[in-house]
Amino acid sequence: MSECADTTRTTARDDSTRRGRTTAVLAGAALLAPLGLLAATGNAAAADNGVWDRIAQCESGGNWHINTGNGYYGGLQFSAHTWRAYGGSAYASTADRASRSAQIAVATRVQQAQGWGAWPVCSGRAGAMGSAPSQVSVDKGPAKKPAPARTRKPAPATTPKTSRHPSPSRGTGGYTVRAGDTLSRIAERHGTTWHRLYAANRSVIGADPNVIVPGQRLTL
Incomplete structure (x- = not known):
């Protein structure tokens, strides 16, 4: 038992x-x-990139370009000092002038350094936990169109100035006597001697080779 x-x-x-x-x-x-x-x-x-939209909704009513003059800018309410310290100047002078994606890129750096405590109230309301979602690409705003290349206008073509006196030439041709001409000067300009010039035009000049009259047509 x-x-x-x-x-x-x-x-x-x-x-x-x-x-x-x-x-x-x-x-x-x-x-x-x-x-x-x-x-x-x-x-x-x-993993939810929309966490930034929820924080922005809490911080600024979802206005990514807000500037109320209280010293905090943009959807996530950056101070000017924090914006510059975490590289925001690469996108714009203050957060309210930058795109949403640029503000998120800077916010990601702030979160990695300070944690979600950088937004102590709104991060909790947004359910933010763990590490910040990675940012894929940043929109830096509309790209500036390149200025049109300046085309140089071609310089106007210049026509060579012609001498008032005909250039000397050898061979046959004609010459009209002008005021101040002499046979020796005409002969020198045309590469001959006054003797030959007189001999070829004796019938026009007459007996005195020293006397020629403007308008007479001489054979060269």
Whole structure:
């Protein structure tokens, strides 16, 4: 009887131990489940680029180009100092003048350095957790059209000035006597001697080679 009684007590204790272990396992799983959910939520928030839109909605009403004069600019309300310190000057002088994607690019750098605490209230309301979503590309605003190349106007063609006196020429031709001409000057300009010129035009000039009259046509 005693042996049976002892066996019964031992079996009861074993059953109680197993039930306690089972209860502990279930309780542990129940405690770990919310942690897993939070981790999954954090990853989802980190991967969701819309978190910046939610923060902007909280910070500035979703106006990415707001400037109320309170010292904070743009959708995510950067101070001028923070904007410059994290490279915002590469996009614009202040955040409100930059595109949405440029503001997000700077915000990503701020978050990596300071965490979501840089937006202590609105990041919590937006459900931001984990690391900031990576920024794929930045829109720096409309590209400036290149200035049209200047075309140089061709210089006007210049016509060579002609001499008032005909250039000397050898051979046959004609010459009209002008005021101040002499046979020697005409002969020199045309590469001959006055003797030859007079001999060829004696019938026109007459007996005196020193006397020629403007308008006379001489043969060269």
